[in-house]
Amino acid sequence: MIKVEAVSKSYGNTLAVKQVSFEVSEGENLILLGTSGCGKTTTLKMINRLITPDAGNILVNGKDIAKEKPEVLRRGIGYVLQNTGLFPHYTVAENIAIVPKLLGWEKEKIKSRSNEIIEKLHLSEKYLSAYPGELSGGQQQRVGLARALVTDPSVLLMDEPFGALDNVTRTSIRKEFKGLEELKRKTMVMVTHDIHEAFELADRICLMNKGEIVQIGTPKDLLYKPVTDFAKNFLASEKLSLEFKIISMDDIWDLIPSSEPVSATSLSSSVSVWDVMDKLQSAPSLVVKNPSGEQKNIAFSAITEAFKRYQKKQSHE
Amino acid sequence: MSENQQSLWQFMSEQSDKLLNQTFQHVGLTFISLLFAVLIGLPLGILIARKRKISGSVLAFAGVLQTIPSIALLGFMIPLLGIGAKPAIVALLIYALLPIIRNTYTGIVGVDASIREAAKAMGMNNWQILFKVELPLAMPVILAGIRTATVINVGVATLASYIAAGGLGEFIFGGISLNNTNMILAGAIPAAVLAIVLDGLLALLQNLNFKRLRKVLLVLPIFLLILSGFYLLPKAYGSSLTAGFTPEFMGRQDGDLGLKSVYGLKIHTIVISDAVMYKAAFEKELDVISGYSTDGRLKAFDLTILKDDQRIFPPYYAAPIVRESSLKKFPELEKVLNLLAGKISDSIMTDLNYKTDQLHQSPEKVAKDFLISRNLFKVSKNGKAGIVRIGSKIFGEQYILAEMYKMLIQGNTDYKVATKTGLGGTKICFDALVNDQIDFYPEYTGTGLLVLLQPKAEFAKQIAHDKDKTYRYVNDEFRKKFQIKWLTPIGFNNSYALMMRRKQSKELGVYTITDLKQYLDNNK
Known part of the structure; x- marks a missing residue:
């Protein structure tokens, strides 16, 4: 659990972060979103004391971080950087073993845990003896993630973790990231300027501008209940595609007419409208099943109709 | 080759x-x-x-x-x-x-x-x-x-x-x-x-x-x-006194080799540059050094010369050596250079050197003062009839002599002068002369004989101690071999000499090189 209370930081005369407060509950993924220079990275780096705040308190797992030794604090928090920050003079195995060694783990434990984490991240064991320079960008980013996760820290901080990757690699690694068992229980704060990434991965989004929080809320809150013009305009150009991605079949279930299933295979109703429409490109209709076992036959016209009605309903609330 | x-x-x-x-x-x-x-x-x-x-x-x-x-x-x-x-x-x-x-x-x-x-x-x-x-x-x-x-x-x-x-x-x-x-x-x-x-x-x-x-x-x-x-790894053998000899002295028959063979001198020796040797002796880092008898630092650091009682150091009379082609080209040159002949004795040269080395007067001033005192100085004519190139080795005495010659040439002839001073050691200076890079420079008879001509050891021994024989021999040989002429010697004899601090010499009762050898043998 992370608690940030009225934290400020200035550089010279510029106030980089103004009175920022938020809470991230256990297992939650909070994404700090905003344009460059909005203070999101500064905020993130104050959580593991890479940057010292001028005012305010930060609590990690209930403890005031200002009272802890910075090195000890950092060893307990996973950190993933945009440019991976892998040591070029260490092999992949040595890179992963950095924090365990600092914590004084035994050799055997380091080895077995390294093998385990590398397997979970879909990296072949043969890369353990390679140097980072010999890996592709996507592989390097996975090693960076493995290095942050190897000690299984309860808190994970990520600074634009996919920022340095090309679009194709980025989309696929993001999908993989979402499915990682290893990340499910983590309390995460992640920085990004990519709206789609934020909406895809976040439990809640903290939208920042000029060092201040504009709005904190679920992706749906941001889309349908923007609190300021800034929040509204920030998402305006991407709004439709974001909606397709965050609205699931569950959300529009009641708005779809009932029908008899015509096929035996069915999709779960937790999938997004986007995914269903994507599948309807190659089939005239699909069967979707909701958690209570009810099945509905869905065609393109039905889903667009339901989606429109859902949109209208949201804007009236 | x-x-x-x-x-x-x-x-x-x-x-x-x-x-x-x-x-x-x-x-x-x-x-x-x-x-x-x-x-x-x-x-x-x-x-x-x-x-x-x-x-x-x-x-x-x-x-x-x-x-x-x-x-x-x-x-x-x-x-x-x-x-x-x-x-x-x-x-x-x-x-x-x-x-x-x-x-x-x-x-x-x-x-x-x-x-x-x-x-x-x-x-x-x-x-x-x-x-x-x-x-x-x-x-x-x-x-x-x-x-x-x-x-x-x-x-x-x-x-x-x-x-x-x-x-x-x-x-x-x-x-x-x-x-x-x-x-x-x-x-x-x-x-x-x-x-x-x-x-x-x-x-x-x-x-x-x-x-x-x-x-x-x-x-x-x-x-x-x-x-x-x-x-x-390499450790020299020790002795009660320490000598500092220049690299040149170390390799010469009329230097360390002669000290060993004629006197049988065995002393802990280190090789050192002329530039710092005198000072090192003064500061008691060294006890015996191989100096030059007209060096100004002799006076400055209160050193005394040990008598060369077995006469291993040949005389070194200084004289300008000139290319014969240059003498033809500049007909008045010989007469002008000989104005200085016989004018500077050992003690005068030591004093002049002392003025530049220790009183830090410029060689130019020292040269001018001397010429004025001997009524030899004339104001430069600013002539433009050809350039005479003067060389000098890289030490004070040579600088002073080069300056004197420059003033004499400028004052008495219409030639222009270019000085190329500080031409390193004997070899560099002499090569410059042979290759027509300079017209003349002051050289020493002993150097001419033992370093430049290098006759058979037997023969060298015979004539090296006779001032006149040496002069005649080098002049003849130089004209034959290099078409270079030795003009009349300037007067002083700047020979090698072993030196000690005056005080130490008195305390130990060491006044000659033989004394030194005996002292070393008795105090192992």
Whole structure:
């Protein structure tokens, strides 16, 4: 659990972060979103004391971080950087073993845990003896993630973790990231300027501008209940595609007419409208099943109709 | 050419003991100073990488140290550290410092900021970041600095022989003084090979990958220590007094060789440059030195000449030696140069030298004052009828003589004058004359006989002690062999002489070289 209370930081005369407060509950993924220079990275780096705040308190797992030794604090928090920050003079195995060694783990434990984490991240064991320079960008980013996760820290901080990757690699690694068992229980704060990434991965989004929080809320809150013009305009150009991605079949279930299933295979109703429409490109209709076992036959016209009605309903609330 | 090569090989094999000693000393000097330079430069480089504000001034200071001429730096060291290894090591260290500090700084500052941030974010403390991240990543750049420093040190270490620290410079400078090409090459070739080999080895090291580099770096300090230890290997035998002889004196029949064969003198000897020898004697670093009888420092440092009772030092009467072609080209030249003939005695020359060396008057002023006092000075005619080129060796007396000749020529003829002073030792000056780079320079009869003509030892012995015979012989031979004429001698005899501090000479009762030998034999 992370608690940030009225934290400020200035550089010279510029106030980089103004009175920022938020809470991230256990297992939650909070994404700090905003344009460059909005203070999101500064905020993130104050959580593991890479940057010292001028005012305010930060609590990690209930403890005031200002009272802890910075090195000890950092060893307990996973950190993933945009440019991976892998040591070029260490092999992949040595890179992963950095924090365990600092914590004084035994050799055997380091080895077995390294093998385990590398397997979970879909990296072949043969890369353990390679140097980072010999890996592709996507592989390097996975090693960076493995290095942050190897000690299984309860808190994970990520600074634009996919920022340095090309679009194709980025989309696929993001999908993989979402499915990682290893990340499910983590309390995460992640920085990004990519709206789609934020909406895809976040439990809640903290939208920042000029060092201040504009709005904190679920992706749906941001889309349908923007609190300021800034929040509204920030998402305006991407709004439709974001909606397709965050609205699931569950959300529009009641708005779809009932029908008899015509096929035996069915999709779960937790999938997004986007995914269903994507599948309807190659089939005239699909069967979707909701958690209570009810099945509905869905065609393109039905889903667009339901989606429109859902949109209208949201804007009236 | 083949004959020359063969004789170089012969020289090197004859002198193989000395050569090996000097090479060991050279390697030792290079690496001791390198070791200290790394011990000082590396932490300093790290410090300024951490405190960037002071980096500018530290690098500027090290840069200034680097620009001090090496001979001057060695000279500064003597009052502080005496002569021998200590000042040489300190001087070399100072030269090696800049590349090491600068490259350590550049290497560390150049480490990718995201890597440093990652190290910090994972919970490494400052020391861990330094040793596990910054230094390993900066190592190729740091090694490049050490490589530069090594090559610089091999070069500058040749100068260490000037202050009695040994090394291959002993051969190089001895050879230049003695007009012995083989001797020069016997020092210069190993020094060059040493520089190339060390440069190559360090280049290999620099290009190793991280994995191998880590292993090598563990061995490197041990390697450095062992090479440093080379300096301690050659140890000269000890005696109650210490002598400091110039490289030239060491190799001459009328020098150290004669002292050994005629007097049977056995004294602990170190090789040292003329420039610092007198001062070292004054400061009691040395007891006996090989000086020149007209040197101004004799007076300044209160030294006394030991009588050459068995007459091994031949006379060295100074006279201008001129190309015969130049005498034809400038018909009035001979008459003008002879204006100085017989005008300067030993004591006058010592006094003139004292004025330049110790009272720091310019050679020009000393020359002018002297000419005025003898009514020889005339205001320059600013003539434009051809340029007479005057040469001089690189010491004070020659500068004064060159200035006098310049004023005499300008005042009495319509010729223009160009001076090419400071032409190193005898060999450089004489080669310049033979190759028509200069028209004349002042030379000494003894040098002409023993260094430039080098007749058979038997014959040299016969005539070397007779002033007139020597003069006639060199003049005849020079005209035949080189078409160069010796004009009338100036008067003074600047011969070699062994000197001691006047006080010590009195205390020990040592007034002649035979006294010295007996004293040494009685006080082993």
